[in-house]
Every structure is written in structure tokens, then in C-alpha cells.
Amino acid sequence: MTRVHDMGGRFGDGTVVPEPEDVVFHADWHPRALAITLACGSLGLWNIDVSRHARECLSPKDYTRFSYYEKWMAALADLLVDTGAVSREELAEGAAREPSDLAGKRLAADAVAEVLAKGGPATRPSNVAALFAAGDTVRIRSLPENLQTPGGHTRLPAYAAGAEGTIVRQHGTHVLPDSNAHRMGEAPEPLYAVGVKARDIWAHPEHPEDEVILDLWQSYLSAK
């Protein structure tokens, strides 16, 4: 069983509403929410997998009723408290009680361009040998769950669990989110683009030749 964010294939969400291409933000507080989240990320208190998992750990009720940047703000508040950067009292009072020990790590305005340009690559050297090559047939794990941590983070969507797939592309060796989200190490291993036929995952595929391609780690796969 996965969490509320794992919605690929779900029914009932209605139509997609296209929007003009020159709209970047829909409310004044949206860019502020984005910027606060990025600025806090650079304090180094968590990695991208920890922050994704914090959003996924919102209760299904909150996840569903919150708009996109509300999810970001809620998860950020939760992470700040979890890491001790901000106290519950400070959140409740809307004011700081004392300056932070981490102020020296604050992202400076003149460092923004460099930090955004530098990014955070996820490729790492790994001693896990690649077991598959392009064209190989594989079986995707049937349990779309984190195997180490109950209710933990994984990037295996439920809709693809148990399906047969074909290796489309090798991406090298990448940090494993299932481990990194729980601060259990980066555990890099081979990552692949895996193609799955729509007819193998949906009862009513739109077209016999359509397919979905997912990026999946080697430990999500077994030889067919």
C-alpha cells in the first residue's frame, strides 16, 4: 500500500485545464512559498528525498485539500520542526524566540545564481554492477513499498507494480531514494528507463501500441 501522492492511473480527477504560457505564478504568495522552500533547502538540513517524503507524509485529507504550494509550506514547517531549526512555539506565535545557530548557513542573495546553476546531481559511483541492458525483459517488483521502512518513501508507483517491462535506457548509477529519504545513506545503484505496455497495466488501454516509461532502480526489478 502506498500513500496519497501515488495517484498515477486514479479515476475521478476530472479534466485537465490548460493555461496561458506566460503565467508563472497564480497568486502573490506562490513565488514567496517557492523561494522560502529553496532558500531553506540550502541550509543543508535535509536532502531532496527527505523533503519529498515530508510532503507525502501529509495526511490524505491535507494533501487533497491543499493547493500545490500549500503542500510545500506545510511540509516545510514540519521539516523545520523535525530538524529542530524552528520550534513549535515559534510557529504558533509567528515570531522567533531566539536566533538560530544555523544563521551562518543562510543563503545570501549574491549566492543565489551560483546555487541554482550548480544544482544537485544524483549520480554517484557505485559498486553495484548493472544486471540489465537495453532490450532486456524485466519484472517490476509486485510490492510498491519501501522494503526497509514501513510506510517509507519509494519511487515505485503502484500502477506499475508487478508488471513486465523492457529496459529502454540505462541512466548510470543514482542515489536510491528509498534509503536516502530516511537518512540511511545514499546507497547508489543502477537506474533504468523501463517501458511498460499500456495494455499490461490498464484494463482499458486507449491504443494497443501505447506505453508508459518509468525510471526505476535496479532493486525494483528482477530478471524475467
Place this chain on the structure above:
Amino acid sequence: MYVGFHDRVMPHDHSDHDHPHSLLPSDPALRVKALETILTQKGLIDPAALDEIIDTYENKIGPKNGAHVVARAWSDPDFKAALLVDADPVLAELGYYGRQGEHMVVVENTETVHNMVVCTLCSCYPWPLLGIPPGWYKSDAYRSRAVREPRKVLAEFGVTLPEGQAVRVWDSTAEVRYLVLPQRPEGTEGIDEAALMALVTRDSMIGCGLVVSP
């Protein structure tokens, strides 16, 4: 004092009222304001840095970057060949590298294949090439339906594909980001790179639009 949860491996599930975020004001604008105030007072964020981040994604980084890459690929076969094999060095040379675009793959639309990109688990998107994702890309409707009924979703964008074209939907489940190289429209032979660039839409580079002749 930073205590951290480095040793904590369990997910931080709380009951509804126990989530720290529930301590903040419920109005989202006030919630953001409160967080900014607390974090600024604690010395953890600098409002000037926030302005800089916002300026970057409002004015400097956006779909023009992706359109530049597409127009160049249409105009220069060697560039296109290199881009499709290994996009990262090609894009880095153009200065299109950075946060949320560290590992790029470019997928080409042809007579027989139409590519489309989604992130069903969150909202992964190639920021250095397309900027901040549009609202619909982050919507539950797009995330849930793009993988199961891409053709119905495309119809909502006014796009109908011929029967002979298969759809490949790329679900961005890792840190690899995908850019669609749309088909070059007919009647654009002899048009220069700058004019081609003006034809390329953001939605066409996500795979939810087609590029049409001028």
C-alpha cells in the same frame, strides 16, 4: 539548537492536530508570511535572496531556453544527433544546466511516436529548460490521467494524434528530467533559428501540444 533526526528512520506520521504545520495560520498567504517572518528573524533566510530566486524563475529561466534547444535541433542535424544520444554535455555548453535539470534526456517525436512527460508522484520538471511547471502539470487530474489515458488528456489540449502514432508517456520517477523534441512543422524550410524558436510552445516540449506552421 539543532537536534536533527539523522537517527530517525521512521516516517514522521502525526495525527492531524499534531502536525507542526497546523500551528500556522490556515490562510495560505498568512501562513507563508508567518514562515517568512519567523525564518528571517531567526537569521535562516534573507528576503533579498528570496527576491533573487523569484526574479530568476519569473524573468530569467523559462520555456525560451527549451525553445532555443528545439530550434537549434531542427536547424543543425549534428547538434540534434548529439542531443538525442547524450543531452547533458550539449545543454551544458549552452548554459542550460542547473537545479532540477542535472540529468536530461531529450525524446524525439516522429511520424510513429508521440512523447509526453508527467510526474505522477510529485511534479518533476526540467526547470533550466522550461522554468516552473504550469498549474495543470502539477494538478491531480494530469498526474493521475496522463499515464492511463494520454489521448483523452491530449484532446483537452486540442491535440488529436493519428492512429499510426503510438504514445510514449515518460513518468519522471527519478532525478532524470525529460524534454520532448516536437516534430518540425511543414512549411518551415528556409526559416531561420530565431523564427523557428518563436513557434515552439512550452506545452509542445512537455508533449501536450504540437508546433504548428506560422
